Amino acid sequence: MHKKSKKTQYDTLFEEELLPHVTALQTFAYHLTYNQEDADDLVQETYLKAYRFIEKYEKGTNAKAWLFKILKNAFINEYRKKSKQPTKVDFEDIVAYHDTDDVRVTGYSDLREEIFLHMMGDEVTSAINSLPIDFRTVILLCDIEGFTYEEISAIIDVPIGTVRSRLFRARNLLKEKLTDYAQQHGYTDVRGQKRLTRGQSSIDENNREEE
Amino acid sequence: MTNFTDNDELKKQVGMYFDQELDALSKDAFLKKVNTDPNYQQAYQHEMTIRDKIKKYIHRPGDSAHLIQAIKNQIQKP
Numbered sequence: 001m002h003k004k005s006k007k008t009q010y011d012t013l014f015e016e017e018l019l020p021h022v023t024a025l026q027t028f029a030y031h032l033t034y035n036q037e038d039a040d041d042l043v044q045e046t047y048l049k050a051y052r053f054i055e056k057y058e059k060g061t062n063a064k065a066w067l068f069k070i071l072k073n074a075f076i077n078e079y080r081k082k083s084k085q086p087t088k089v090d091f092e093d094i095v096a097y098h099d100t101d102d103v104r105v106t107g108y109s110d111l112r113e114e115i116f117l118h119m120m121g122d123e124v125t126s127a128i129n130s131l132p133i134d135f136r137t138v139i140l141l142c143d144i145e146g147f148t149y150e151e152i153s154a155i156i157d158v159p160i161g162t163v164r165s166r167l168f169r170a171r172n173l174l175k176e177k178l179t180d181y182a183q184q185h186g187y188t189d190v191r192g193q194k195r196l197t198r199g200q201s202s203i204d205e206n207n208r209e210e211e
Numbered sequence: 212m213t214n215f216t217d218n219d220e221l222k223k224q225v226g227m228y229f230d231q232e233l234d235a236l237s238k239d240a241f242l243k244k245v246n247t248d249p250n251y252q253q254a255y256q257h258e259m260t261i262r263d264k265i266k267k268y269i270h271r272p273g274d275s276a277h278l279i280q281a282i283k284n285q286i287q288k289p
Contacts, residue, residue: 014286022279026272040278047282107226108261109254116264124268143265148231167230 010054017063018050024064025071028140031129032075042078046071065147069155072137106168111175115182127177135170142167225254229262 025046029039049070050057057066128136137156141147142163149167153160179187227233228241244251 011286019279019282022275022282023271026275026278027269030270030272036272039272040281043278044282044285048285051286107222107229107258108265109222109225109258111261113257113260113264116268119268122268122270124265125270128269142230143262144269146231 010051013057013059014051014054017059018047018054018057018067021064021067022047024145025067027144028068029071029075031125031136031140032133034129042071042074045074049074062151064145065151065155068141068145068147072155106171108171108175111178112187115178115187118182118185118187123178123181127174127181130177131170131173134166135173138163138166139170139174143171221250221254225251225258228255229258 022043025043026039029042029046030036033039033042046067050067057063128139131139138152141152141155142149147155149160149163152163156163158166224233224237224241224244228238233241241251245255246252
């Protein structure tokens with residue numbers, strides 16, 4: 001009897017606190033795996049693991065971060081399996097880079113709003129998916145899911161300084177890629193040209209004065 | 212007139228605000244500046260627009276009902 005009521009409690013907890021995050025997990029999984037079927041398998045595996053260990057989850061705490069951590073670990077385990085088959089590993093996954101405890105903070109202040117006018121819809125997804133996995137992960141967790149640095153640090157098991165550093169570099173890379181996409185579709189950033197034109201006309205004026 | 216240092220500080224504050232990295236006091240001070248300083252207001256609006264657009268344009272899987280049902284079916288298995 002007691003055992004049954006415990007199961008009912010866990011089922012209620014699972015349904016009320018864990019299942020509402022399924023769409024967010026699907027989005028994250030999709031951008032890690034690049035396809036819907038693998039993403040759904042990964043999300044399902046995540047929920048089955050969560051259910052198996054549900055007694056470790058404390059009601060009312062951060063269910064979303066807990067689920068994202070389980071998903072990230074499940075993905076890494078799958079990736080490790082694939083890494084034993086070299087042909088399935090993307091080049092980006094084996095390119096080494098150095099994390100630093102960077103204190104710089106960057107947003108999107110230098111990205112022009114106009115670049116989105118030239119987008120057909122999937123350029124943001126393509127740009128994010130083309131980032132190396134560690135950079136893609138922090139963009140998805142911070143900019144798409146709204147996790148704090150502290151939560152991201154717990155989900156991906158790195159110090160907060162590393163989260164900040166990766167985010168700084170990831171956003172710079174994303175801004176470059178989005179600008180490239182926009183330029184390929186006819187966008188021209190005239191900021192530099194205006195400066196050049198202004199500089200050029202003052203040179204011309206000086207030349208005229210000298211003449 | 213806004214100089215480079217002010218501008219860097221402004222960018223930093225905006226980034227930290229949207230990343231939820233400001234403590235309660237700094238957040239209040241920042242929002243007051245947004246309401247009173249046009250430079251802050253413009254930077255705030257710009258950052259919010261860009262972040263909203265990135266969120267809007269990213270691919271999100273559609274229907275999750277079938278997946279929820281599949282998960283429920285799995286956990287109900289004896």
